[in-house]
Amino acid sequence: MPRKIFKKYMPDQHKLRAHPSLRWLGEHLHDPNLWHLTRKSVSRAFLVGVFCAFLPIPGQMLVAAVLALFMASNLAISIGLVWLTNPITIPPIFYFTYRIGAWLLDSHIRKDISFHWDLATIQSEIAAIWWPLLLGSLLTGILLSLLSYVAVHWFWIWHVNRSWRKRKQIRATRSADQND
Known part of the structure; x- marks a missing residue:
């Protein structure tokens, strides 16, 4: 079952509950839905985790933890993704999302950036790329998170059906051997 695949790589939920950086979540960490490995919770975890991975902000793990609480997805997978x-991977991913956002906004893609380490230059460069980066990141995050949700959902169903077919074949061959 897919549960066995995910469980092999999952951290211990008791250790996570006791982790100092997660104590602020308090009693919410004791919700069993956050730790179950079901088709729905794992699919939702991929939705949350992949979306948050494409957010160009600090604190992506915090956003993923809060969204996992609200969506009842598996907390560890949501944060891990x-x-x-x-x-x-940040430079190529965010450059790609910046290019998508610049293309959608029909703005000039900045290739020749003269950069000096002073506050005014950093602020002006961030202001120049912020909207294309944000738009491209949100669109890419939404698209890839939905695709990963559907892929995990359908993979889980396929894997369970395949397991049932194998069991059925094994039972059929055993009963045929016993009848002979």
Whole structure:
């Protein structure tokens, strides 16, 4: 079952509940729906985690935790998927989302940026790329999170059906062997 696949990589829920950085969630961490590995909770976790991974803001894990609480998705998977955007993948992913946003807004894609380490330059450069980056990130996050939700949902169904067919075949061969 897919549950076995996910359970192999899941952290212990008791350790997560006791983790100091998650204590602010209090009693919400004791909701069993946040820890279940069901088709619905894992699919929702992919929806939440992939969407939050594409948010160009600090605190993506915090947003994923809050959304996991509201959507009753698996908390650990929701937070773990945020790490799709990590220090190695952030530059290409956010450049790609910036390009999508600039294309949708029909704005000039900035390629030659002269950068100086002073507050005024940093503020002006961020202001110049913010709207295309935000739009591209939100659209990409929504699209990929919906695709991952559907993919996990259908993979789970396919995997369970395949397991049932295998069991049925095994029972049929056992009963045929016993009848002989």
